[in-house]
Amino acid sequence: MASVWCTVVTGAELNVAVATNFAATLRVLAPEFERATGDSLNISVASSGKLSTQIIHGAPYDVLLSADSEHPQRLIDTN
Known part of the structure; x- marks a missing residue:
C-alpha cells in the first residue's frame, strides 16, 4: 500500500530576481500573486548578467526572471 503526504506551505517569502526590462510587469502582477497565494515577493531588479553573477556568488534568490x-x-553550466 502506498501513501502520499503533501504539505501546503503558505505565507512564504520568495526572493525574486528580475531583469530590469520585466520589472514593471512583475510589479503589476505581484500584488495579485501575493493575494492568491498568501506568499510575499521580495523583488530585486538588475540586469540579467548582474543577477546571475550574484547567484553564482551565493545570492539567495528563489526565482530568476531573466x-x-x-x-x-x-x-x-556552473551548477
Whole structure:
C-alpha cells in the first residue's frame, strides 16, 4: 500500500530576481500573486548578467526572471 503526504506551505517569502526590462510587469502582477497565494515577493531588479553573477556568488534568490536564455544557461553550466 502506498501513501502520499503533501504539505501546503503558505505565507512564504520568495526572493525574486528580475531583469530590469520585466520589472514593471512583475510589479503589476505581484500584488495579485501575493493575494492568491498568501506568499510575499521580495523583488530585486538588475540586469540579467548582474543577477546571475550574484547567484553564482551565493545570492539567495528563489526565482530568476531573466531577459535572455544565456544567463540562466550560465547558471546551469556552473551548477
